[in-house]
Amino acid sequence: GQSLEQPSEVTAVEGAIVQINCTYQTSGFYGLSWYQQHDGGAPTFLSYNALDGLEETGRFSSFLSRSDSYGYLLLQELQMKDSASYFCAVVTNAGKSTFGDGTTLTVKP
């Protein structure tokens, strides 16, 4: 089976940088994805890593280390609108996605 761990809550101030870590255990690992969800709405895709290294998309970056079964989402220049839940999701080579429990990010002025 698959299991993921990520912090339940993170708090930061506007303009700061925050890193949300995700560790996983899975068989048939294919990639690690990140999603953002505001107030119970539809999760929206942020980033994906299949290979080791850093992927940058604007203010958001995602990192993966396959050997360490570890990844993180880095959010820079935090804005109030970034307050949301962030989920890491492991994708297996069978096409199945397993989501973590989510990290609630609160951005304060």
Next chain:
Amino acid sequence: EAGVTQFPSHSVIEKGQTVTLRCDPISGHDNLYWYRRVMGKEIKFLLHFVKESKQDESGMPNNRFLAERTGGTYSTLKVQPAELEDSGVYFCASSQPGLAGGNEQFFGPGTRLTVL
């Protein structure tokens, strides 16, 4: 291009009743997924269709849940009979054909199911 749509947005039913949720994926997306989020917890995988075939239904909680995707287009998820613990938000997602498509899933707005 239209996104993933789900119907209804909300459903309130009594224990023992039947409810059918519908999902219309993005056109051309062979992969269709159903998830459930209960009490703000994890987004729990239910099942995965590739076109009309069930690729993985390991997350379906029990035989009260039946998912179909006739013709490989829209999908329905029927709960019969509904129990109190079935309450939650049911999300549908779709993605591009192929394995790599699973990495970027497009979610619908969800159906909030309340069983009284």
